[in-house]
Every structure is written in C-alpha cells, then in structure tokens.
Amino acid sequence: MKINDAIIGAVLALLGVVVLLHVRSFPTIPGQQYGPALFPGTIALGFVISGALLIIGGVRHRGGAPWIAFDAWMRSMPHVRAVIAIVAGLVAYIVLADVVGFLIVAPVLLFIWFVVLGVRFKTAIVASIVTTLVIWYAFYKLLRVPLPWGILTKFAF
Secondary structure (H helix, E strand, O other): OOEEEEHHHHHHHHHHHHHHHHHHOOOOOOOOOOOOOHHHHHHHHHHHHHHHHHHHHHHHHOOOOOOOOOOHHHHOOOOOHHHHHHHHHHHHHHHHHHHHHHHHHHHHHHHHHHHHOOOOOOHHHHHHHHHHHHHHHHHHHOOOOOOOHHHHHHHOO
C-alpha cells in the first residue's frame, strides 16, 4: 500500500500538536528553567516540523497520483486474513492477558497466528508452546519483567 507523504505528515503533525497541548499541563520544577515537559515537547515540535515538511513534499510531488494506492496483496484473501488475525490477536492479548494470564493467552494466540500464516498444525503446536516458554523465561526470569499470571496466580513462583 502506498500512502502519500502528505497524509502521513498530517497524522504526524497532528500527533505532535496533541502532545504539545498535553505537555503544557506538566508541572514546573521550582528553581529550574526546564521541567518534565522539555523532552516530550521537543520531540513533539520535531513531529510538527517533520509533518509539515512531509505535507509540503507530498502535495508538491503528488503529480495526479492517488492519495492512497493499494497493492496486490490487499486483494489476496489469505494476506488480508493474516493481517486481521494479527491485529485481532494483539487486541485480544491486551484484553485477556491480565484476566487469563500470559502462559495461557500467549500459546493460544501464537498457535492461531502460526496456523493462519500457513504453518503446519503439529509444528504450530510445538512452536507456540516453545516460543511462549522461551519468552516467559527471558522476560520473567532473566529480565524480571512481571508478566500477568491471570487465573494461574496461585501457581506463581
């Protein structure tokens, strides 16, 4: 899919403006010339400037081309199904992870993604379980990142 730079620039500039408006509410630190709004405000200002430049360039170089052009894969049902499955899976993880738990949601989600993306059934089962355990070990044990236990909280170790 090809999106004209002017559209991307407008979204980027809008995001920058929203952040700039939000950081105005950050508290000031007495005795300091700068506070917690300095860094996000600077980045947001960069977003606005970059967005404006993208808008100017996108409009200038459009040359009658469509604002949005869809690629061939957008007409391929397996590809569209895969994109929908990934986005829906991410939303499902956000909604379910705290309630059900990482060790239950992750392998189910990975299994569904593997099958939708064309991985063989047996391989998808093994890969989803192994991948979940590797991720859990790396984050929970090695990096000490708390992953949600959900209904398995009484078994947490």
